[in-house]
Amino acid sequence: MVPDTSELNETKATIEDVAKACGLSRATVSRVINGESNVKPLTIERVRKAINDLGYHPNVHAQALSGGGAKTIGIMMPRIWRSYYSSLLSGIEEVAAQKGYYALVVTRDYLSSAERIFDEGRVDGFIFRNMDHVKEHDRLFLSLRKRDIPFVLIGNPLRDYPAITIDNVGGARSVAQHFAMHGFKKIVFLSGPKDNIDSNDRYFGFRIGLEESGMDPGGIHRIYGDYSTQSGYHAIQEILSEFNPDAIFAANDRMALGAILYLHRNGIHVPGDIAVAGFDDSYFAKYVTPSLTTVRQPFSEMGATAMKELCSRIERSPVSSGKIILPTRFIVRASCGCPYRNDESLDVLDSIENNE
Amino acid sequence: MVPDTSELNETKATIEDVAKACGLSRATVSRVINGESNVKPLTIERVRKAINDLGYHPNVHAQALSGGGAKTIGIMMPRIWRSYYSSLLSGIEEVAAQKGYYALVVTRDYLSSAERIFDEGRVDGFIFRNMDHVKEHDRLFLSLRKRDIPFVLIGNPLRDYPAITIDNVGGARSVAQHFAMHGFKKIVFLSGPKDNIDSNDRYFGFRIGLEESGMDPGGIHRIYGDYSTQSGYHAIQEILSEFNPDAIFAANDRMALGAILYLHRNGIHVPGDIAVAGFDDSYFAKYVTPSLTTVRQPFSEMGATAMKELCSRIERSPVSSGKIILPTRFIVRASCGCPYRNDESLDVLDSIENNE
DNA sequence: CTGAAAGCGCTTACAG
DNA sequence: CTGAAAGCGCTTACAG
Numbered sequence: 242m243v244p245d246t247s248e249l250n251e252t253k254a255t256i257e258d259v260a261k262a263c264g265l266s267r268a269t270v271s272r273v274i275n276g277e278s279n280v281k282p283l284t285i286e287r288v289r290k291a292i293n294d295l296g297y298h299p300n301v302h303a304q305a306l307s308g309g310g311a312k313t314i315g316i317m318m319p320r321i322w323r324s325y326y327s328s329l330l331s332g333i334e335e336v337a338a339q340k341g342y343y344a345l346v347v348t349r350d351y352l353s354s355a356e357r358i359f360d361e362g363r364v365d366g367f368i369f370r371n372m373d374h375v376k377e378h379d380r381l382f383l384s385l386r387k388r389d390i391p392f393v394l395i396g397n398p399l400r401d402y403p404a405i406t407i408d409n410v411g412g413a414r415s416v417a418q419h420f421a422m423h424g425f426k427k428i429v430f431l432s433g434p435k436d437n438i439d440s441n442d443r444y445f446g447f448r449i450g451l452e453e454s455g456m457d458p459g460g461i462h463r464i465y466g467d468y469s470t471q472s473g474y475h476a477i478q479e480i481l482s483e484f485n486p487d488a489i490f491a492a493n494d495r496m497a498l499g500a501i502l503y504l505h506r507n508g509i510h511v512p513g514d515i516a517v518a519g520f521d522d523s524y525f526a527k528y529v530t531p532s533l534t535t536v537r538q539p540f541s542e543m544g545a546t547a548m549k550e551l552c553s554r555i556e557r558s559p560v561s562s563g564k565i566i567l568p569t570r571f572i573v574r575a576s577c578g579c580p581y582r583n584d585e586s587l588d589v590l591d592s593i594e595n596n597e
Numbered sequence: 598m599v600p601d602t603s604e605l606n607e608t609k610a611t612i613e614d615v616a617k618a619c620g621l622s623r624a625t626v627s628r629v630i631n632g633e634s635n636v637k638p639l640t641i642e643r644v645r646k647a648i649n650d651l652g653y654h655p656n657v658h659a660q661a662l663s664g665g666g667a668k669t670i671g672i673m674m675p676r677i678w679r680s681y682y683s684s685l686l687s688g689i690e691e692v693a694a695q696k697g698y699y700a701l702v703v704t705r706d707y708l709s710s711a712e713r714i715f716d717e718g719r720v721d722g723f724i725f726r727n728m729d730h731v732k733e734h735d736r737l738f739l740s741l742r743k744r745d746i747p748f749v750l751i752g753n754p755l756r757d758y759p760a761i762t763i764d765n766v767g768g769a770r771s772v773a774q775h776f777a778m779h780g781f782k783k784i785v786f787l788s789g790p791k792d793n794i795d796s797n798d799r800y801f802g803f804r805i806g807l808e809e810s811g812m813d814p815g816g817i818h819r820i821y822g823d824y825s826t827q828s829g830y831h832a833i834q835e836i837l838s839e840f841n842p843d844a845i846f847a848a849n850d851r852m853a854l855g856a857i858l859y860l861h862r863n864g865i866h867v868p869g870d871i872a873v874a875g876f877d878d879s880y881f882a883k884y885v886t887p888s889l890t891t892v893r894q895p896f897s898e899m900g901a902t903a904m905k906e907l908c909s910r911i912e913r914s915p916v917s918s919g920k921i922i923l924p925t926r927f928i929v930r931a932s933c934g935c936p937y938r939n940d941e942s943l944d945v946l947d948s949i950e951n952n953e
Numbered sequence: 954c955t956g957a958a959a960g961c962g963c964t965t966a967c968a969g
Numbered sequence: 970c971t972g973a974a975a976g977c978g979c980t981t982a983c984a985g
Binding site: 253296298299300301302303305306311313316320322324326327328330331334335338343344345346347348349350357358360361362363470498499502505524525528530 | 609652654655656657658659661662667669672676678680682683684686687690691694699700701702703704705706713714716717718719826854855858861880881884886
């Protein structure tokens with residue numbers, strides 16, 4: 242490949258090597274690498290050829306040191322990994338790749354290490370998947386903003402930080418309308434943590450959906466979990482001792498799964514005795530028995546949108562203000578009592594597996 | 598915090614700033630940062646104080662450029678994210694954090710971009726979660742080895758590349774012995790892709806386990822899937838038209854889930870009519886109905902071990918040779934026909950959620 | 954035990 | 970359109 246008579250190509254080629262190989266200066270080579278316009282076409286050719294022959298790749302640290310930025314973004318996520326993070330990541334990476342960015346994924350102590358990571362020059366900005374403990378995050382976000390460090394949140398923050406959100410209210414409203422259609426009266430809303438904004442928005446959407454359907458939302462029994470499967474299991478176990486619902490709407494699929502599991506183990510038929518719906522359309526939603534009626538989040542698109550927003554902030558280019566709200570989609574399956582095409586293998590064949 | 602009378606601390610502090618602040622040279626500051634021994638204790642104190650006062654963090658690009666390495670490793674994984682990747686990542690990150698490394702996660706075109714990423718100086722080494730297409734990977738691994746670029750595989754490679762593996766044979770053998778105890782005779786092995794070494798090892802272990810239990814392993818019906826839920830569903834659908842098994846051992850949990858789903862939808866009782874076991878102990882394994890008997894992989898430990906191995910390679914320190922095999926653990930639940938403590942909520946409470 | 958200086962591999966005004 | 974030179978923020982022999 243290398244027709245050069247260089248001693249050994251053990252060591253990585255540098256811009257100096259390229260310059261020598263084509264008889265031009267480092268400055269000129271740098272110019273063609275960075276696609277500047279004022280270079281003679283023939284020169285561009287010569288440089289390109291030398292770059293190819295030598296298998297040269299610019300050293301990212303040198304580029305960063307001389308002002309180019311790290312071309313890396315920090316993806317800061319809680320340690321407890323949800324399966325949908327993969328879809329988020331996938332969307333992020335797709336856009337990142339186009340723009341030449343790479344993803345540094347941090348799940349340990351990401352709150353306390355974010356600023357240091359930036360100060361070390363490792364990243365040009367951050368995407369946070371924000372979670373429950375709003376107050377602790379808030380201090381960090383405030384500081385980042387003050388220091389003008391680019392960041393975007395995926396999820397619903399308390400304040401006006403730049404964020405990619407989904408239409409929680411609309412999704413939950415669809416569930417409510419569907420429940421109303423089924424004629425459910427005694428309804429449990431299985432909530433996430435008390436200060437979780439997504440969960441609260443879903444509750445709100447659910448209420449107005451019921452109201453709009455002419456039902457009394459005051460009758461909703463709201464109980465709390467922490468989004469985990471176990472918490473759903475136990476919350477339902479507890480409520481059943483004092484209340485006999487005909488339907489449960491869980492603020493996420495995991496808790497819905499926990500609920501179904503409890504009901505199943507106690508001989509209560511889903512959806513015959515109690516209907517269940519979730520939120521997320523997680524990987525397992527279609528494989529649960531009965532398959533889970535839920536609200537699909539556009540995770541991949543959320544990631545992609547977040548990355549686009551972050552890029553424009555890093556490049557200090559005109560930025561869309563504030564929050565972006567992405568639509569959700571109501572997915573009817575069997576757990577609500579609808580006649581689901583259980584035996585159509587087509588459904589299982591469906592290759593667009595959300596959150597797989 | 599900064600009692601200094603500097604004009605503005607808008608801009609990040611550099612080593613020069615620290616040197617000035619404490620009246621020493623950059624060289625000396627560098628020495629205390631890097632923990633060299635030949636520095637006077639009092640000097641160390643002065644430098645430390647200045648560093649704290651200024652909130653100084655060394656620029657990683659400058660460090661890398663002057664020979665320090667990127668202190669970053671590339672985690673190269675297929676795009677199709679498995680939920681257990683999170684456990685892998687968690688183990689990796691834990692060790693990485695101790696050693697001051699960060700994780701660049703790459704899932705797009707990671708085969709073709711690995712060498713470029715290294716040449717750009719972005720990473721000091723790689724951890725690959727190797728997958729099916731052995732031949733394509735082989736070229737890359739060969740090249741990495743030739744170039745003396747540190748890397749470790751998680752999973753079972755064809756050749757003698759450094760790899761963290763699990764005891765597939767032992768795990769599958771346990772399943773076989775358990776199946777023998779149940780008295781199953783007409784057994785289906787639901788395999789992964791034909792050239793997948795993990796799957797082949799599990800088949801091998803399963804065979805010898807049956808043999809050791811005095812059964813004829815020749816009677817095993819081996820059918821193929823691709824590790825996806827759908828492929829399990831369809832493989833079972835197909836085999837049932839010509840064969841009537843009393844037990845199925847799937848090479849992973851997803852296919853086991855697909856199998857259970859098919860059986861369930863067609864009124865075939867699990868485990869009453871047909872028993873099922875899987876491999877992985879994925880997140881959903883304990884939540885499936887019936888809960889899935891399976892073999893647990895120590896994902897987090899695999900990640901941690903891989904990272905340790907990689908570090909010693911990066912540091913060119915004496916390295917354990919070749920492969921490391923980690924033990925698996927057989928997990929008996931209900932899908933094999935055992936009396937599973939379905940109603941013990943303790944089980945659900947079990948907070949050690951593998952692959953969560 | 955400490956400092957002056959060269960060097961890592963780039964980019965970017967500044968000249969021409 | 971192209972090149973010489975300074976500079977980015979560190980580390981590391983080399984002197985002392």
